[in-house]
Amino acid sequence: MIFVQSAISAIVFFLLPVLIGGAFFILYSKKTELQIPVVTYFITGALYLYGWALFTKYIVLSIIPHWQFQAIFRLELIIFGVSAVLVNIGNEIERSVDFIKTHIKTILFLGLLAGITYFIWHLKTPYPLNWDLYEHQILANLIQKGTFSFVTSQMSDAFTFNGYSSIFQTLIASSQMLVPQINIMQFWDSITFIHLFLCLIASYYLALVVTDNEVIAGFSAVIGVLVFESNVAYTTLFFIPQNLTAVLSILIFIQIILGFKQNRSIPLPILILSCIFLFLNHYIIGTASILLLVCVYLYYKYNLRVHIFRLLSLGLFILIILGLIASFVSLGFVNNGEAQFYSFDILDKLKFMQNAYGFSLLMFLPLGIIALLKGHDIHKKLILIISICLLGLVLLRLPYSLKFYVLTRFFVHVLMAIGIWKILVAIKNSLLRDLAVIIFFLTLIVIFITNNAYFKSILFYKDSYIQVSKNEIDASGFLKEKYSNENALLISDPATQNIMEALSSVNTPGGAYMSPSMRKQLSLLHGLTNSIEVNQVLNTIHDNLEPIPNKRIFVLSGRYFSWQDSTEDEKQTYFYNIWDPTDLSFSDLKYIDLLQSDRNFNLVYLNPGVAVLEVR
Amino acid sequence: MKKIIYSVFFLSVFIILCFISLYGVIVSPLELSYSVGGYQIAAFERGLAFYQPNTRYFYTFSPFNDYIVDVDGKRMPLYSKDDVKLGKYKSDLDKPQWEKIVSVILKYFNLSSPEISYQGEKNVDYITTVDGNKVIVDRYIWWKNNNSIVNTGTTLTYYPGDFIFDAGGNLYTYQSEKEIESFKKIYGVDLRYETTDLRVNVPTQFLFIINPQLSGVIKLSVNDGQMIWIDRNSRLIDIEQTIKEVEKYKSSVTLEIFDTPQKALKSI
Structure with a gap:
């Protein structure tokens, strides 16, 4: 029963903001056409909740200081939650059922992939291996006990570096406040699975929207779920602010492309709202995401497609300048020296890549790049430019630069999928082509297992891989x-x-x-x-x-x-x-x-x- | 036909790319260590070691300590110092990449146990069967030139501060009165130290080892026909048995790990 409650609480993390955001659009902005409504709803709802938490702390409690933050916030959550459910009933339910009916095959395919991956990851691993979860849980606990601030380091001295606002932890606290008696480890386990599924959706639909090819999208999803960057990025299997920011950025990116493909661009206020959320959720990855999204928005809006190689040159020029700055300035002072530890040279990074990909990145990425260089599709060219620029950023010897791989990976995987597809289309016999697909899938599974084994090997305790006994x-x-x-x-x-x-x-x-x-x-x-x-x-x-x-x-x-x-x-x-x-x-x-x-x-x-x- | 040949060609190219992709994975030696209760067991260059991570204590089964005894009572290691110096043996520890990948996959799904083989004048294999907190270590010696051999000994190393005792509370390693008192206070087990001999015979089939710096208790069990000796000079636990077969000698030792001495003693 406790597991069910914990899983429900994890679902509430996403569902509550979605319902609140959905209700907001139904009530105030029904005519707005959204490409992926659920993403905008989540962002709107999350900002709305966080805004109320800030209002309660900094306005309400300054007027009536003897009131308790946690009591007011819990009441707000219940009121918003119940109201949002009532508003959504009859408005969004039918639309959601239609959406599920239309996409049922894709959902099942992606669900199966996520299930297989999580099963393999979970073997002998009873608790999440996400070391950061404890820090986030500390803040979520404090919020539930009434200690709240915009600045994380003002809430707990477990935070020495303010890399994000407290929005992520506020959402965690909200979901835990609404569902009583949860098991914290099971909550994080459940939410990690949901996050993995969202990563898969982002990988799949990014490739689909760029290539209009379901097979390439399928390959992108398979690579996306079975490649786990077991150093610094941890995109798929760690639910932390940087990774949520990355997934949402990709989903917003998909909205932008979809919008321009359908000649109804994403409304600017929604883009601005999304950017605010991304920034609050992770200052560094959020800023990178905002730059990316704004560039892509301008690229389509002002038809910059003719200057594609100038853009690439500009991107690379900026990277070279950054690289030069990094080589002359010691950045070891960032985050009390921890940053120095996370400053890796190219060989280190290649070794990390080898852990996650084997040599598959070297085998299939160049094929994808060559295929795109030959083509004329502007969306694909855009992906190529973004991949090269972001990869350049990742390879720079800057502290935490490997973190940017949380964004980069999605684009790189589309390129790899295109590279694979280029060979597969040459296999005309469908039986042999299916065989190739199976072999590729098994190859990635084996790489995933060896990567898991490597990552977990130092956490071996009484026949389990754990960080906590x-x-x-x-x-x-x-x-x-x-x-x-x-x-x-x-x-x-x-x-x-x-x-x-x-x-x-x-x-x-x-x-x-x-x-x-x-x-x-x-x-x-x-x-x-x-x-x-x-x-x-x-x-x-x-x-x-x-x-x-x-x-x-x-x-x-x-x-x-x-x-x-x-x-x-x-x-x-x-x-x-x-x-x-x-x-x-x-x-x-x-x-x-x-x-x-x-x-x-x-x-x-x-x-x-x-x-x-x-x-x- | 042309279509098939074309397809087979590209399929082959694709398979080669997949194999190269796979070949690139990094397999660390740590990945091939197996859990036995709170301890781990893994193959190293010098043998099979039983240890806890992040500590410097390794309880080792090794062909460089294991021995044979001839009719004249002369004790000889399976590989002598000269064999080591001249490299007259070869272990299979460093496996080809493909074998390492297969080993990691099997280990991940609990389908294998650690083992190591040495080839030389004598071939020696250590093969284990791991089951929860218990491991059976089978050692095989393959040697044709064996007419004069009457006994073989499997050895397990130990450390100076270890408590080694039997179910009757007889302590086989030196500990001060204060330590023995503390042991009784903490674990509720009464020990007595009487022996002064450097090599002592243990009159039972069970022995318990506690390293004061490590958690848990190792219970060592031997079979009928095997005899346990504590060699305090070499810091070895010798498990001796008379050989029965010609050319192939098998010796088995069982180790079990318990959280506390009480649980270990109860298991007998």
Whole structure:
């Protein structure tokens, strides 16, 4: 039952904004013709909800400060949700049924592909492997408890870098507030599957709208779902703001092309609204998406198609300038040095590509490029220019530049699909052509499995690939029940803090992004066996936003001891974590016994992986 | 006909492109490690190792420690130091790319277990069967020049601080009184250390190993006809048995992993 509730909550993440947006258009803008209404509805509804959250926080609560944000927002959600359902009934239901009837074959095909992919991914992987989910869940928990801000770092010190507004987490919180008693891991599992399906739809329809060829679209979908960029981008299997931004950008991109193909261009206010959402949802990917969408809009609107190679030259010129700037300026200061870690050279990036594609990118992309260079179709030429420019951007040695692959991949996969199609059309015998399709599908499945195995290999724990163990989940349940409503501070290693703050709603000093000074303090505990001194050090550790807790909880997990055994340099870096769970050893248990036998500590919980001590 | 030939040609080209695509995948050695309870087992150049990730402890079955005993009681390793120095053996650890890809696929679907073979004057194979928290390690020696051999020994390495004890609470590695007390306090298991011999015979078929730095307990079981010795000089657990067959000697050892000593002791 809890799984059903969790899955429903994940659906509500998308459905609620869609219903609200749909109702908005029915009531105020019925005549507006939309190419893919559901995308515009989602964006409109999401902005509407977020706007209300901001209004509640910054206007309502400034007038009536003793009201509680969470209570008002929950009420707003219920009112909007119920009203939206009532408005949509009789207006949109029939249209939706018609749409499903028309596209049933495609939906089933894409659903099957998503199902197969998720089944393979899910083998021995009971929980999502998305490390970022914990951070987003921390904010979603805070919103549900009444802490809300536009700026993520003002809500929690687990955010040191404001890469986006809090719109994504507000939508997560909204869906969790409306469906009670969900299992957080199952919620993220379900929402990841929906996201995967949306990626597939974006891949399929982008290729279809550009080529008008269902087979090419099918290939684009197969590549899109079975290629998982297991470094930095993680487009399909991690539901995070950058990836939602990318998928929505592609869907808006499809709307623009469709609009011009049908001689009814996307209305400018809708494009502006979409751009606002994309920017709020991820400042960097959003900005790149906006630039892309605006360029494409202008390209069609002002008939710039004759200048296609000048555009390409301009794009490449800008990339060269960016590349030169990047080579002269050290960008290691961005995000406290983490950016430096995510600055890869071309060989690294090619290796990452090899992980995700094998050599298939090298085999089929050039074929696609050659095929398009020979053709005269302006839409296809546009895809070619975008792919080359974006690929250039991805290959630049800039911190996080690999993140731009979340957008690039969709265009690259269309090119690859075109390359494959060029060979397949030469196979005139339909039986042999079907055989080729099967072989290609199996090839990608094998690449996907080896890529999965590579990515998951460091997360192997008791025959499962996990980042969080059942022991840690159980301990989090205990912490939630006992301390989530108190002003308590949970202290452990950064990885344990990240997981447990998300799953228990108990505050930590910085989660995975514990500040360098706090890390230094925590590191002082290494080898310290005098419980009075341990107590003194723990009492100096605090949260930057809420400096004085009523109670400190010291969580000693297997990870904590592994982290303490790491080198001082490792402990000071944000990108170093103990990624896989570890249980407690005899030495760890001896240390716990030593602390608990002192009056400064009280052991309140113990399982094979985690001990929880109250610090007195 | 022309159409078919044309189609077959392009199909062949397409298949070649697919194969090249596949050949490019990166297979890391880590992908071929298998879970046995809280431990992992994988083949390395020096043998089959039993370990926990991110630690420096490897419990190894190795042909460089395993031995044979001749009629005169002389103990000889399967591969001597000279064999190692002169490279008189070859392992199959470094497999061709296609084999690695197949291994990863089989492993992903739980259809294989780790194994490693050595070819030299003697051929030695370590083959495992993994089932949840249990692994059976079968070691085969293939050797024609064997007339004088009476015993073979399979060995498992251990570390100085390990607690190695049997179901009766007899401790076979040195631990201070304080450690033994702590052990009792934490796990509720009473141990006693009496032996002073460097090589001690274990009078049962079960042995428990706890590394203080690692979680979990390793339970080692042997079959009838096998005898366990703790060699404190070489830090090896020797499992000795008399040979029965000519040319092919098989030896089996079972390892099981438990979360706590209580659970391990209960399993007997």
